[in-house]
Amino acid sequence: MEITAETEHIEIRLLLEAIYLKYGYDFRSYAEASISRRIKRNMRLNGCPHISELQHRILHDARAFQQLMTDLSVSVTEMFRNPDFYQSLRQQIVPGLLQIPFVKIWCAGCASGEEVYSLAILLKEEGVTQQLQIYATDINESALQIAEKGIYPLDKVKEYTSNYHRINGRGDFVDYYTALYDNAVMRSGLKRNITFAHHNMVTDGSFGEMNLILCRNVMIYFNRDLQNRVFQLFCDSLIPGGFLCLGSRETIQYANCANQFDPVNVHEKIYRKKFPCPGL
Amino acid sequence: MKKSIAKNFLALDYEAIVMGVSAGGFQALTILLPCLPKNFSLPVLIVQHTIPNADDFFPGYLSQKAHVPVRHAVDKEPVMPGIVYLAPPDYHLMVEYDRTLSLSVDDPVNFARPSIDVLFETAAAVYGPHLVGVILTGASADGSLGLKAVKDAGGLAIVQHPRTAEVDFMPKSAIRTVEVDAILPLKAIGKMLARLAD
Ligand SMILES: C[S@@+](CC[C@H](N)C(=O)[O-])C[C@H]1O[C@@H](n2cnc3c(N)ncnc32)[C@H](O)[C@@H]1O
Numbered sequence: 001m002e003i004t005a006e007t008e009h010i011e012i013r014l015l016l017e018a019i020y021l022k023y024g025y026d027f028r029s030y031a032e033a034s035i036s037r038r039i040k041r042n043m044r045l046n047g048c049p050h051i052s053e054l055q056h057r058i059l060h061d062a063r064a065f066q067q068l069m070t071d072l073s074v075s076v077t078e079m080f081r082n083p084d085f086y087q088s089l090r091q092q093i094v095p096g097l098l099q100i101p102f103v104k105i106w107c108a109g110c111a112s113g114e115e116v117y118s119l120a121i122l123l124k125e126e127g128v129t130q131q132l133q134i135y136a137t138d139i140n141e142s143a144l145q146i147a148e149k150g151i152y153p154l155d156k157v158k159e160y161t162s163n164y165h166r167i168n169g170r171g172d173f174v175d176y177y178t179a180l181y182d183n184a185v186m187r188s189g190l191k192r193n194i195t196f197a198h199h200n201m202v203t204d205g206s207f208g209e210m211n212l213i214l215c216r217n218v219m220i221y222f223n224r225d226l227q228n229r230v231f232q233l234f235c236d237s238l239i240p241g242g243f244l245c246l247g248s249r250e251t252i253q254y255a256n257c258a259n260q261f262d263p264v265n266v267h268e269k270i271y272r273k274k275f276p277c278p279g280l
Numbered sequence: 281m282k283k284s285i286a287k288n289f290l291a292l293d294y295e296a297i298v299m300g301v302s303a304g305g306f307q308a309l310t311i312l313l314p315c316l317p318k319n320f321s322l323p324v325l326i327v328q329h330t331i332p333n334a335d336d337f338f339p340g341y342l343s344q345k346a347h348v349p350v351r352h353a354v355d356k357e358p359v360m361p362g363i364v365y366l367a368p369p370d371y372h373l374m375v376e377y378d379r380t381l382s383l384s385v386d387d388p389v390n391f392a393r394p395s396i397d398v399l400f401e402t403a404a405a406v407y408g409p410h411l412v413g414v415i416l417t418g419a420s421a422d423g424s425l426g427l428k429a430v431k432d433a434g435g436l437a438i439v440q441h442p443r444t445a446e447v448d449f450m451p452k453s454a455i456r457t458v459e460v461d462a463i464l465p466l467k468a469i470g471k472m473l474a475r476l477a478d
Contacts, residue, residue, distance in 0.1 A: 005405050005433075009377050031356070031382040033374035033402045076385050082333075220355050220371075220383045227356070249355055249368050249383050 011051035012036050018055050023065060025139075026202045027072065029226035035072065042071040073140040075111035078156070079118045080163035081216075082248050086122055087167055088268040093243050094126045097211060102131040106210045106237065108201060109218035110136035113147025114160070117176075119214065120190045125170045129193075135207060137199035148196045150186030152177075157184045201230050206237040213238060217247035224254060231255035240275040294436070294476050295410040296359065296375075297322050298403045300396030300426065302329040302418025304446025306338070308466055312416070313346040313364060315470020320348050322412075322477045324364040325373065325381075325403065327394045329420065332370040339366050355383045367394035374402040390422035400426025409434030412476060414469060416440045418450030424457040431458050436476075438462045438469055 009032070016028045016035075027035060039051060046064065048054040058065040080086055097103050107116045116136040123132065138144050146152075152160075157177065164173040177184040199207075201218070213234050219227050234244055235257040244252070244261065246269040252258050261271040301308055305328045316324070330338070342350040346364065353365040359379050367373035371383040372394050389395035400413055400423065413430035415423045417440060431437045437460040442448035444465040455463065462472065 005377075005408055008405065031374075031376060031384075033376050033382055033405075034372075034384045034386060036405075037386075037398070037402070074386065076387055084333075217385045220385070224356050247385075249371055251354075254356075 008036070008051065011055070012039060015039065015051055015055045015058075018059055019065070019068075022059055023069075024203075025069065026200075029202070029223050029229075030221055031223050034221060038071050038074065039068070042068050070140075070142065073143070075138070075140050075143040077111040077114045077217075078163070079114040079160035080167055081115070081118075082268075083163055083166035085216075085245070085248065085268045086118065088265050088270060089119075089245065090122060090126060090167075092264055092270060093212060093245075094123070094128060096241075096243075097123075097128050098126070100211060103128060103133070103212075104210050105132070105134045105212045105214070106207050107134060107136040108199070108213060108215040108234075110138050110144075110147060110196070111140065112143040112152075113150060113196070114152070115214065115216065116147065116194055117150060117186050117190055120194060121164075121169070121176055122167070124190070132193040134194045136194055136196050137207075139198065139200045141198065144196055144198060148191075150191060151180075151183050152186075154179060154182050154184050201233060202226065206233050208237060209239050210237050210242055211239060212243045212245070214245045216245065217250070219246060219250045228255050232257050235260055235273065238273045240273055242273045244271045244273070245269065246271075293410060294322060294412050295407050296403060297324045297412045297414060297473060298400050298426075298430070299324060299326045299414040299416065300328075300400065300418070300423035300450075301326065301416040302392075302396075302420045302422065302447070302450055304417035305329070307446060308416045308440070309342055310345055311466045312470050313342055313348070313350065315467055315474060316346065316348050316364075316477075317474055318347040319362070320474065320477055321361050322473075323359045323361055324348075324473075325353070325359070325367075325375070325399060326364065327367045327373060327392075327396045327399045327423075329392050329394070329396075329418070329422070330369045332393075334369040342366075353381045353383070356380050367399065369394075372398045374398060375406045376402075377406055379406065390420060392420060392422045396420075396423035397426035397429075401429045404429040404433040404435060407433075407435065411435035412438065412473065414438045414440075414473075415451055415454040416466070416469075417445035417447050419447045420450055421453045423450060424453045427454050427460070428458045431460075436461050438464065438472065440469065441465050 043054045110116045161173045264270040339351045350364040352368045413427045439451045439454045442451045
């Protein structure tokens with residue numbers, strides 16, 4: 001029995017290596033349990049009895065790889081997830097942003113965009129509209145396409161509306177979208193400051209001079225080693241005094257660069273990059 | 281009869297316990313966890329279905345009642361003996377091949393996040409026959425397939441006796457799905473776990 005688990009572990013390592021060598025997507029340092037569930041689901045749908053057969057398949061059939069890629073990067077997200085976090089963002093980060101003439105924000109792993117629209121709504125209500133540029137990035141192309149369109153099912157929007165009330169939104173949530181059949185189309189005014197782009201945190205470089213980086217519920221999919229590397233990428237992409245926001249169960253405390261950050265809100269996982277010491 | 285079952289299994293060394301509980305879980309864990317002795321030598325991983333924005337009250341409360349520490353699992357921490365880990369609300373809890381814990385916000389399974397099946401299946405893949413799976417009270421079918429995965433990997437399957445469960449749906453569903461090794465009331469499960477860990 002134990003041999004099965006070990007064999008499966010080997011097969012997964014080999015498959016991820018094959019994907020990297022052939023297609024350049026690097027999942028080798030992702031946490032294995034979640035990725036292995038996704039691989040096995042894809043394997044069953046493909047009628048492959050073992051992961052090794054799936055490996056053969058994706059090496060010889062780019063369409064099979066595309067399907068696996070879609071299954072591997074399922075993007076689960078929602079608007080105003082963890083209302084308390086958005087309250088803290090408003091109270092502890094927005095005042096600082098209001099002092100800056102040109103605000104640059106990176107929403108890393110934005111999935112289908114719900115999070116970045118939540119952010120855009122909050123910033124608009126708080127008056128952070130001067131010069132605002134939000135970069136929203138992900139590796140999942142189909143999620144990015146949805147994000148760019150900003151079209152979401154109306155039944156989800158119900159849930160989002162109650163989240164919006166829980167952050168004490170200043171307006172009316174219906175003012176931020178137009179209903180079209182069973183969908184809500186986000187108002188184009190919200191999109192004006194957002195640039196959606198494909199960016200892979202594992203293999204692509206840093207984004208310069210950010211005042212705020214949001215990367216929520218992405219790090220949990222990485223192993224500690226990769227988390228460490230990506231934290232360094234964020235550290236390099238932030239200006240001194242810039243903020244980093246993580247998901248409610250993520251922490252920077254184990255990263256090598258942890259000492260370059262001050263905790264701002266331990267509970268909501270908000271950190272601030274330190275200013276360089278004058279004497280150094 | 282039950283005793284002899286337990287005795288036979290004592291020969292195997294168990295490395296971890298996974299536990300799933302839903303409706304009625306607050307009561308059940310308050311009774312079961314204090315049965316584990318201070319020097320309890322196995323890690324206990326628990327998925328309890330809760331509301332997504334539950335706070336840290338429950339692990340704190342259980343920690344006071346039990347003789348072993350009880351807390352929410354932290355992403356990528358190593359699984360340590362004698363600690364009871366609860367899945368944090370709104371996250372799946374999984375065991376990694378290197379025996380660390382990891383969290384995910386993947387879609388709910390059986391309408392649940394955290395899902396019992398997700399924990400049990402990933403733990404079964406890692407611990408194989410050295411795992412004990414326990415299903416307690418609840419109104420969900422979540423956990424039945426997970427317990428089957430534990431059993432199929434050679435592990436031990438224990439279910440709370442449906443007659444003693446606040447809600448018997450989950451134990452009954454597990455018993456229907458899996459050939460379980462023991463069906464016991466809460467305190468007896470506690471004692472059995474204590475013996476298995478000895
Ligand atoms: C669970 S979603 C989180 C979405 C959103 N941030 C939230 O908290 O609701 C994780 C996202 O991370 C993306 N992702 C995973 N690996 C990535 C990588 N290497 N670079 C960029 N995005 C990545 C996935 O495609 C997915 O959309």
